[in-house]
Amino acid sequence: EPEVTQTPSHQVTQMGQEVILRCVPISNHLYFYWYRQILGQKVEFLVSFYNNEISEKSEIFDDQFSVERPDGSNFTLKIRSTKLEDSAMYFCASAGSFYSPLHFGNGTRLTVT
Amino acid sequence: DAKTTQPNSMESNEEEPVHLPCNHSTISGTDYIHWYRQLPSQGPEYVIHGLTSNVNNRMASLAIAEDRKSSTLILHRATLRDAAVYYCIHSGRGSGGGADGLTFGKGTHLIIQP
Numbered sequence: 720e721p722e723v724t725q726t727p728s729h730q731v732t733q734m735g736q737e738v739i740l741r742c743v744p745i746s747n748h749l750y751f752y753w754y755r756q757i758l759g760q761k762v763e764f765l766v767s768f769y770n771n772e773i774s775e776k777s778e779i780f781d782d783q784f785s786v787e788r789p790d791g792s793n794f795t796l797k798i799r800s801t802k803l804e805d806s807a808m809y810f811c812a813s814a815g816s817f818y819s820p821l822h823f824g825n826g827t828r829l830t831v832t
Numbered sequence: 833d834a835k836t837t838q839p840n841s842m843e844s845n846e847e848e849p850v851h852l853p854c855n856h857s858t859i860s861g862t863d864y865i866h867w868y869r870q871l872p873s874q875g876p877e878y879v880i881h882g883l884t885s886n887v888n889n890r891m892a893s894l895a896i897a898e899d900r901k902s903s904t905l906i907l908h909r910a911t912l913r914d915a916a917v918y919y920c921i922h923s924g925r926g927s928g929g930g931a932d933g934l935t936f937g938k939g940t941h942l943i944i945q946p
Binding site: 752 | 881
């Protein structure tokens with residue numbers, strides 16, 4: 720069965736550094752999402768992306784965050800200047816259509832020191 | 833997406849049926865009810881969704897109350913691999929995921945005893 724793949728599985732970075740989290744959604748999917756989950760807390764919606772633009776974003780997704788689909792296969796989340804509180808699991812998801820369930824990757828654990 | 837209410841945790845024995853309840857009293861007429869689960873150290877996984885009628889798939893069944901203010905996810909024969917956090921979500925956009933994200937609550941932590 721096709722999968723959403725995320726790399727790296729674990730990223731450690733220093734506060735203030737830029738990080739890019741990478742995702743390869745399922746190949747024929749059109750809707751793309753980023754979520755995060757701080758340890759022991761809820762899965763939180765960050766942003767949705769369709770037709771090469773952001774469809775919706777949460778309050779968490781401030782100017783430090785950006786998303787891009789640079790080619791036909793990758794979907795990236797960039798955090799411009801990381802803070803300690805950005806430490807979390809970041810999940811990418813994709814969906815084939817507006818009515819389809821979301822398929823999630825297994826996440827990238829971001830640790831900001 | 834509006835709020836749902838689920839028990840914090842439930843425990844069941846292996847190979848027995850499990851009924852996971854969810855209250856969604858503020859659901860509107862076009863909201864779908866979605867269930868996802870999250871196994872340890874993994875991303876959320878779609879389980880099932882429905883609108884009004886009961887739904888079955890290879891993973892589970894979804895029983896929706898007639899007034900749609902509650903639903904129950906049924907695992908017919910739980911295995912140890914079903915131990916996970918189960919999330920009940922109703923989407924205000926009446927779709928699966930769509931352009932807008934789903935809002936996850938705290939879910940029910942299902943513990944399966946061997």
